[in-house]
Amino acid sequence: MSIQVKNLKHIYEKGMPTESVAIEGISFEVGDGEFLGIIGHTGSGKSTLLQHLNGLLKPDEGTIVIGGVDITAPGVSMVDIRKRIGLVFQYPEYQLFEETVAKDVAFGPKNLGLGEEETEERVKEAIELVGLDYDDIKDRSPFELSGGQKRRVAIAGVVAMRPEVLILDEPTAGLDPKAHKDVLNMIEEVHRRTGNITVLVSHNMADIAKLSDKVLVIDSGHMVTMGTPKEVFSKREELSRVGLDLPPITNLTEELRQRGMDIEQTILSVDDAARQIAEYLKDKGHNKC
């Protein structure tokens, strides 16, 4: 299972005086079981790109091949595509609507035409995968849950369809620090346990650096760069030109480097930073500052 996007272009309101090119010349590949992070400014075309990946939008040019099937080809079954590619929108909890958590999560699998037993099994599996207690929560109203729990139930609704590709558009926006951490761990856990391809769009550079195998940077509808977090976040100037920051810890360590501290370039975690700074200071004989 892999994704190949080739030369993707999408024009909004084509042929109208207000026509605008949303994305153009986007090409990249995601390998089996990889975790792709996408970063870019608001309005850079991130969401337009995501909507192509599960067939909500059709490109004006280019192709998207997922698991050997060109999903942009005419006559391709959209039901099949959406079975395999799950998209979690921003603020997905706004889409909760059922009386109970179990019914809400079951909505997707039921629409796939699965039997009652299979549906229940998947609902149970999905609710547990997102870190909630099935027996405790299944009969509760989704509307009486906390913000973080609602978000997880909404994501469970997509996970229950067992998508081979899970796409999440800013899944932690607006959550408190604890819920943020919980949802992030949950995404990591689902990825690890199901071996799916995960595509994460986020403004939080620390999260992107921590989770992604590859990072795709887009600006004004164009690809700026793509590479491992280490490669991408080593391009400080290039990112800054398109209005993106480094992860906060990388910013701090780069500042230290610029001021002459001899530590590794592009440090992406606080643990790494602490280890390297401590080593450097001890070498200089400052273990007792």
Next chain:
Amino acid sequence: MDSIIRIENLIFEYQRDETEKPVRALKDINLEIKRGSFTAVLGKNGSGKSTLAKNLNGLLLPTGGTIYVNGYDTKDEEHIWDVRQSAGMVFQNPDNQLVSAIVEDDVAFGPENLGIEPAEIRRRVDKALNDVNMGAFKGKAPHLLSGGQKQRIAIAGVVAMKPSCIIFDEPTAMLDPKGRNEIMKIIQELHAEGITVVLITHFMEEAACADRVIIMHNGEVFLDGTPEEVFSQGEKVRSVNLDVPLAVELAAKLREEGIDIPANIIGTEEMVEYLCQYK
């Protein structure tokens, strides 16, 4: 010193439905907010921070105890508009706060309701829009603006009422990093102009801009002090499921590695300065 808000033994309870026992969201809170100060209120969801904010301008009324805003008791119906005019409020989602189809009409909504002269409204609207750097957008439709721009319009609507104090309830939670920076800059400017700011937030970097940080937990004040005093207690802050600023996190890890870092270092720049002494 002069307090603009005085909270005495505040208790707030609510009932989900009649058969249930009331839930005590705020338990005997005593606080004073000094005129002209900048206070950040932190706490995880359900800690009572938003309930506290809504009590500060009479959107919610205390079950027990009293809140004085500019000397007016928020329970005093006769002065509720004095309370609301003294303490304006900006919420999380700008889409829920904009009422008009034209930006300047929206900003004029508040002053109009105060019964102010049209010429004075004009002046206030122009000034408020300039304060939030949105003067050029006064004839535009709010729904065509970005989230950060909409939130600036919502702030202008409050500023036009000339409040002495503005309570911001997670004003940047739904914005991207650029929008967040814009709003924080404006909050700092309003504070510099003399407006008392109460900022409820989940972002520790925003809290570090304040001159006082209050952490709420289970309906009570858990920590209260300068950002240095509060954030230097990293373990305590984490114990109530909050993050600490990056420098505090790094300092804790450096100490584990045997490097001594003073507790009062809570900002990234200070941390860089401190470490660079030893290079």
